[in-house]
Amino acid sequence: NAGVTQTPKFRILKIGQSMTLQCTQDMNHNYMYWYRQDPGMGLKLIYYSVGAGITDKGEVPNGYNVSRSTTEDFPLRLELAAPSQTSVYFCASSETSGTGGYRYGYTFGSGTRLTVV
């Protein structure tokens, strides 16, 4: 059981380049999330998905796009990389109780460290 797998672990991009951060989970979780962590800060939500074909913006979505074609995969796309996107990116997935109470856990990937120069 691999949990949440993120690739790559490290990447250096030049300004204006594009790339896709990959995220895969094998726990059959419906909810998936992308967060970014800037130095000395907590995580901020970029995008999330409540199931295949359904995505929505989080707190800091500008400059990013996502898609969710399958339950397992939730890639994050950077179209025109900017220095402000230098950060560590975490993907996470979540289960829900399905009973109306929010008794759920989150599993995080190990992160992708992105530098834009």
Add this chain to the structure above:
Amino acid sequence: AQSVTQLDSHVSVSEGTPVLLRCNYSSSYSPSLFWYVQHPNKGLQLLLKYTSAATLVKGINGFEAEFKKSETSFHLTKPSAHMSDAAEYFCVVSADPRDGLTFGKGTHLIIQP
């Protein structure tokens, strides 16, 4: 809406002494609350979680936290600090899965020998 405030950006204790990391939260619904730990250049590890069962929650590595609704607090404690506890600790709230997790800004725990 949900938010979380970690009251101390840095906490320094001596090895073998108690640890207290303070967290207050705000939520429109009954929240789930979590403490995560992050060691340097590492991912996030779940220490413990509160999901409306027992108010005193025991986690890994001897940590525990108490949910106090009247005080809207979820402070993290450990009776005796170890050098390996030095890390960044995040208090996290979630009341609605559609909002994801809301993180505090973190508390940097320093362990003095």
